[in-house]
Amino acid sequence: MKDKGASDMADFFEDLGKRISDVANDIGKKTEDTLEIQRRKSDIRTLRRASERDLMDIGRMIYDKFQKGEINDTDCITLCEEIEKRDIQIEKQEEEISRIRGEV
Template identity: 70%
Template sequence: MADFFEELGKRISDVASDLGKKTEDTIEIQKIKGEIRSLKRANDRDLMDLGRMVYDKFQKGEIPDTDYIDLCDNIEKREEEIERQEEEIVRIKEDI
């Protein structure tokens, strides 16, 4: 009977150890995923800043590359459409 309890105690200890290890691994994975998300957000911010700088140069006529010009033209058209849409919202609100 003592062997049974010793074996049971050993198995419980092994299971607890395995669960502890899995929990540590899960926490470490979540920590790494958090760091990855943080790095990606930093890259996204830098890319947005870079895009703004290129767009600012476009507006000043300082961009010679036609690929950039096409993208900037598209952005400019969308900005104009956004402005029209916002004016439409104001107009609709005034009619209410």
């Protein structure tokens, strides 16, 4: 009977080793998946930032053309006029700050 007990114990440790190995493999796979997801999210952020920069550049180009009188699109003109108004307001606020500081 000792042989059966030793055999049962060996089977127990073999089964335990297999379970530990399976858990370690699962953890490894989940870690790999998490790292891959983070890499892809980072790529997405990089792509979005590049698109945002391009959109800003497009906006600057349109605004430059508006200032030169080269824009005919009424939607663009309206937005550009709003930017101009805000630029004037900004200049006035900056002048007021300088006045308050006694710089003028």
